[in-house]
Amino acid sequence: MPRVKPIPEMEEEAEEVRQEVEGASGAEGSPDAGAGGEEGAEEEEKEVSFDELGLDEQLKRALRKKGIAKATPIQQEAIPLILEGKDVVAKAKTGSGKTFAYLLPLLHDLLKLSSEGRIRKPAPNAFILVPTRELCQQVYNEASSLLEFCTSKLKVVQVTASMSDKDITVALSGPPNILVSTPACVATCISKGIMRGSSIKESLSMMILDEADLLLSYRCEDDLKALIPHIPRSCQSILMSATSSSDVDKLIKLLLHNPFVLTLTEVGRAKDDVIPKNVQQFWISCDAKDKMLHILALLKFELIQKKVLIFVNSIDAAFRLRLFLEKFGIRSAVLNAELPQNSRLHIIEAFNARLFDYLIATDDTKTKEDKQTDKENKKEARVSRKHLQQTLDAEFGVVRGIDFKNVFTVSEEESSIFEDIEHMLQEVENKDIDCISPFPLLTKDAVDSLRYRAQDVARSVTTRDIQEARRQDIKNEILNSEKLKSHFEENPRDLDLLKHDKLLSNKEIPAHLRDVPDYLIDPKTKEASNVVKLSRAAMGIDKPQRRKRQGFKGGSGKSRDPLRTFSAEGKSRRRRRKDREGEQDRRKKSKKAES
Numbered sequence: 001m002p003r004v005k006p007i008p009e010m011e012e013e014a015e016e017v018r019q020e021v022e023g024a025s026g027a028e029g030s031p032d033a034g035a036g037g038e039e040g041a042e043e044e045e046k047e048v049s050f051d052e053l054g055l056d057e058q059l060k061r062a063l064r065k066k067g068i069a070k071a072t073p074i075q076q077e078a079i080p081l082i083l084e085g086k087d088v089v090a091k092a093k094t095g096s097g098k099t100f101a102y103l104l105p106l107l108h109d110l111l112k113l114s115s116e117g118r119i120r121k122p123a124p125n126a127f128i129l130v131p132t133r134e135l136c137q138q139v140y141n142e143a144s145s146l147l148e149f150c151t152s153k154l155k156v157v158q159v160t161a162s163m164s165d166k167d168i169t170v171a172l173s174g175p176p177n178i179l180v181s182t183p184a185c186v187a188t189c190i191s192k193g194i195m196r197g198s199s200i201k202e203s204l205s206m207m208i209l210d211e212a213d214l215l216l217s218y219r220c221e222d223d224l225k226a227l228i229p230h231i232p233r234s235c236q237s238i239l240m241s242a243t244s245s246s247d248v249d250k251l252i253k254l255l256l257h258n259p260f261v262l263t264l265t266e267v268g269r270a271k272d273d274v275i276p277k278n279v280q281q282f283w284i285s286c287d288a289k290d291k292m293l294h295i296l297a298l299l300k301f302e303l304i305q306k307k308v309l310i311f312v313n314s315i316d317a318a319f320r321l322r323l324f325l326e327k328f329g330i331r332s333a334v335l336n337a338e339l340p341q342n343s344r345l346h347i348i349e350a351f352n353a354r355l356f357d358y359l360i361a362t363d364d365t366k367t368k369e370d371k372q373t374d375k376e377n378k379k380e381a382r383v384s385r386k387h388l389q390q391t392l393d394a395e396f397g398v399v400r401g402i403d404f405k406n407v408f409t410v411s412e413e414e415s416s417i418f419e420d421i422e423h424m425l426q427e428v429e430n431k432d433i434d435c436i437s438p439f440p441l442l443t444k445d446a447v448d449s450l451r452y453r454a455q456d457v458a459r460s461v462t463t464r465d466i467q468e469a470r471r472q473d474i475k476n477e478i479l480n481s482e483k484l485k486s487h488f489e490e491n492p493r494d495l496d497l498l499k500h501d502k503l504l505s506n507k508e509i510p511a512h513l514r515d516v517p518d519y520l521i522d523p524k525t526k527e528a529s530n531v532v533k534l535s536r537a538a539m540g541i542d543k544p545q546r547r548k549r550q551g552f553k554g555g556s557g558k559s560r561d562p563l564r565t566f567s568a569e570g571k572s573r574r575r576r577r578k579d580r581e582g583e584q585d586r587r588k589k590s591k592k593a594e595s
């Protein structure tokens with residue numbers, strides 16, 4: 001798809017397109033590089049079906065299977081411009097459909113080139129660059145789902161720094177038509193000669209930067225600059241962002257040439273795009289030592305909707321909270337930068353599938369850990385900053401763009417910057433309404449009813465327990481992740497096979513901790529808990545049916561430990577093994593018959 005460059009006589013046409021786009025959707029479209037988006041007129045919600053966008057029938061069939069019939073505003077504006085070969089900057093809020101806004105025209109063009117036998121092959125035809133591995137997986141899944149009904153086998157792969165050079169070389173053999181990766185990983189592939197710059201120059205026809213406003217915060221600038229010499233002038237560049245920011249403007253100037261800038265009106269400057277309209281924010285004030293007690297009260301009395309995502313600011317704090325809650329019979333999983341990528345992705349998918357309700361996340365990619373390592377573990381504290389940095393995955397990030405589905409409550413632990421947050425929110429929101437208010441359902445009686453038990457239990461969770469739990473968890477995850485890697489490649493939806501919220505201690509949970517006696521619950525808390533349950537029922541949120549386990553038969557729940565009864569070889573390997581065994585049997589029988 002050669003890029004269409006706005007040239008003088010096209011300027012008028014571009015001006016017409018701009019006015020047309022502006023009028024139609026209130027989007028601000030202009031061919032000026034980095035023009036940024038001014039607040040356009042309120043766009044009226046017009047409905048455009050994908051049939052009207054002239055997309056390949058096979059792609060529309062995949063959309064129909066997903067129950068997607070109408071294009072979102074950003075898709076209505078961006079898809080035609082991208083199909084015309086124009087460079088496009090699309091700024092639209094998170095969850096507005098930007099991924100399909102670039103995937104659909106990209107796949108449409110590649111399918112067309114493929115049917116005409118015009119695909120250039122020595123390297124991928126398109127790069128989709130995102131800040132983190134989690135987003136690589138997400139974009140890879142979306143692209144693969146759109147290709148489900150495509151007869152001409154376009155190949156999309158994802159490559160991340162967690163893969164060995166050998167695996168990356170295998171993934172890039174062919175080569176694939178679309179490469180989903182991070183800028184750092186692509187730059188490394190080029191510097192190591194796994195991908196040749198000259199081949200990229202010959203093959204690359206589209207480069208997409210998704211979540212562009214995050215890319216620079218993930219230290220991608222140098223890696224992106226390293227790519228520029230290998231990007232052919234004819235390459236069409238697309239930039240997607242959920243906010244406008246100086247970082248985005250910088251990237252536009254760095255990598256795009258006179259792009260059409262689409263800014264949907266609800267997108268403002270980065271700081272404005274803080275609270276999506278469907279989010280309520282509350283605060284609870286308590287002593288630092290009572291934070292886990294308050295979280296326990298919220299969860300134990302069911303005063304907040306499940307599922308719950310809890311952010312803490314260190315991996316130790318995450319495991320301390322997990323061990324603490326576990327002693328009250330509340331199971332949770334911890335998502336952190338130490339985990340192997342497959343485990344992190346699997347945890348997010350299992351959490352989205354509601355296989356567990358409480359996820360404790362720490363976006364701890366810095367080495368705050370060694371500062372906060374507990375004194376009793378001085379030897380850990382000597383862990384070098386470099387070593388810890390290596391074990392913490394710099395491409396990990398529980399950031400916007402990760403599709404956490406149906407999360408109802410997010411609690412910010414360690415919110416010691418509450419005042420700054422409140423002032424910033426007041427600045428960007430309507431001054432005369434409280435944009436963050438005191439949580440109304442948690443009473444002092446409810447907290448006090450659990451205080452002594454919570455203090456006892458908190459004291460019983462020692463730093464040694466935390467270190468042991470971390471070691472145990474990472475060992476389990478690494479073992480499971482490697483052992484089941486080929487299985488999950490062939491059965492990505494087999495989420496139930498691994499339980500990430502497994503109890504860390506094998507001690508029986510005493511009844512007086514697991515169950516709160518009725519007499520201890522004050523009437524107001526009982527009423528509040530009922531209100532939350534009723535609203536949950538009204539939203540039709542029920543516990544999912546545990547998926548039937550695949551891969552092994554029979555036995556009671558206990559005996560069906562997947563790691564004991566499950567062979568890690570994938571289906572195809574199993575089939576080849578069975579064929580070999582069958583062949584050997586046949587040979588033995590024929591020998592017997594001869595003798």
Ligand SMILES: Nc1ncnc2c1ncn2[C@@H]1O[C@H](COP(=O)(O)OP(=O)(O)OP(=O)(O)O)[C@@H](O)[C@H]1O
Binds near residue numbers: 092099241401
């Ligand atoms: N036209 C559509 N109609 C209905 N749902 C859609 C449509 N396009 C995309 N979606 C769905 O909306 C969800 C969000 O889409 P997507 O991830 O592309 O949003 P986004 O703008 O990229 O968000 P983010 O900035 O967080 O990445 C996805 O689950 C996607 O399947």
